[in-house]
Amino acid sequence: MWGIDHARLHTTLKTQQWLPVGSRILIALSGGQDSVCLTRLLLDLQPHWQWFLTAVHCDHRWRADSAANANFVQVLAQQWHLPCEVVSAPEVPKTEAAARAWRYQVFETVAKALNCTHVVTAHTQSDRAESLLLHLLRGTSPDGLATLLPMRSLGSVQLVRPLLGMTRAETAAFCQTYGLPIWQDETNQNLDYRRNRLRLELIPYLQQHFNPNVEAVLAQTAELLASDRAYFEAEVDRLAPTVIREHPPALDRLRLRELPLALQRRLIQRFLRQHLKRGIDFSLIEAVRLLIAAGNGSQTSTLPGGCHLRVCGQWLEWVRSTAPPSESVPPHQGERSPPPPPLY
Numbered sequence: 001m002w003g004i005d006h007a008r009l010h011t012t013l014k015t016q017q018w019l020p021v022g023s024r025i026l027i028a029l030s031g032g033q034d035s036v037c038l039t040r041l042l043l044d045l046q047p048h049w050q051w052f053l054t055a056v057h058c059d060h061r062w063r064a065d066s067a068a069n070a071n072f073v074q075v076l077a078q079q080w081h082l083p084c085e086v087v088s089a090p091e092v093p094k095t096e097a098a099a100r101a102w103r104y105q106v107f108e109t110v111a112k113a114l115n116c117t118h119v120v121t122a123h124t125q126s127d128r129a130e131s132l133l134l135h136l137l138r139g140t141s142p143d144g145l146a147t148l149l150p151m152r153s154l155g156s157v158q159l160v161r162p163l164l165g166m167t168r169a170e171t172a173a174f175c176q177t178y179g180l181p182i183w184q185d186e187t188n189q190n191l192d193y194r195r196n197r198l199r200l201e202l203i204p205y206l207q208q209h210f211n212p213n214v215e216a217v218l219a220q221t222a223e224l225l226a227s228d229r230a231y232f233e234a235e236v237d238r239l240a241p242t243v244i245r246e247h248p249p250a251l252d253r254l255r256l257r258e259l260p261l262a263l264q265r266r267l268i269q270r271f272l273r274q275h276l277k278r279g280i281d282f283s284l285i286e287a288v289r290l291l292i293a294a295g296n297g298s299q300t301s302t303l304p305g306g307c308h309l310r311v312c313g314q315w316l317e318w319v320r321s322t323a324p325p326s327e328s329v330p331p332h333q334g335e336r337s338p339p340p341p342p343l344y
């Protein structure tokens with residue numbers, strides 16, 4: 001029988017058309033409360049939507065109980081008459097980022113092999129709020145705060161996150177109401193990880209002392225920033241050919257000066273990204289802006305991070321970068337290490 005959560009998801013899917021009638025859907029099922037909740041909801045709505053549902057579980061093999069977790073998911077899927085693919089990592093991923101990259105690769109490969117049109121993950125409103133806060137505290141641009149989009153492409157399939165309207169407390173209540181079994185991931189309680197400290201300490205503090213709906217308002221901010229980002233990306237695509245010269249690489253200082261600051265910064269970032277392998281921080285973009293505003297005399301400047309640019313009349317020309325590309329931070333260790341420099 002449908003409850004209030006079924007009705008809410010049904011209405012959202014009807015309005016958004018994220019998962020049209022008859023879609024072939026691959027459900028990313030970790031076994032945790034969020035993906036168990038999502039799987040049950042989709043199975044219950046399936047007779048109405050006529051979807052073809054399959055689950056996929058990625059066994060990263062990085063904990064002693066990984067195989068038990070995979071087995072839990074297989075048994076649950078069997079009980080629910082849901083076809084389920086379990087894929088084991090060929091080698092244990094060294095970092096959280098490597099694990100994530102492999103997982104999404106698996107989602108895409110399995111989806112293609114099964115002719116699925118959509119992959120769904122069970123990210124919630126709470127995940128979105130946490131990601132926004134994590135990025136904000138680490139330092140990022142407004143575009144970097146537009147986290148966890150409800151829909152994006154994953155190769156040739158669509159990745160959809162239908163649970164962004166539900167909090168983690170709501171998925172827990174759903175699982176409890178319907179007596180659903182849940183795999184408990186012990187590492188979720190480990191306060192060595194920044195995300196766990198945020199989830200277990202900071203968010204409850206903010207809820208108690210600032211706003212009980214803090215997750216909803218943060219997720220709403222991410223949503224608003226996502227639509228702003230889409231707009232600015234389209235504007236940057238449109239303006240880039242008029243401002244960025246490809247050969248030899250240069251920025252048109254006169255054209256840039258005419259544009260609003262928000263676009264100047266984004267176009268400078270686009271230009272730098274074409275030539276720098278490492279992250280681009282705020283101070284670098286601001287240093288380039290000073291050169292855009294500088295007088296017309298010819299000068300070569302060394303900017304933060306060893307990047308050389310030459311003012312040449314109307315043009316700001318790329319000379320070279322002497323800084324080595326930055327190494328990626330292994331997130332399992334990176335969780336405990338100092339945050340990376342703020343990105344613009």
Ligand SMILES: Nc1ncnc2c1ncn2[C@@H]1O[C@H](COP(=O)(O)OP(=O)(O)OP(=O)(O)O)[C@@H](O)[C@H]1O
Nearest residue numbers: 028029030034035056057058059100120121122123
């Ligand atoms: N091992 C797994 N197998 C299948 N699906 C998974 C697995 N781990 C995570 N997922 C899917 O991804 C969702 C989000 O999980 P989690 O928050 O752990 O990932 P994340 O790494 O923080 O998020 P993201 O993948 O967007 O970076 C889960 O609800 C589930 O749908």
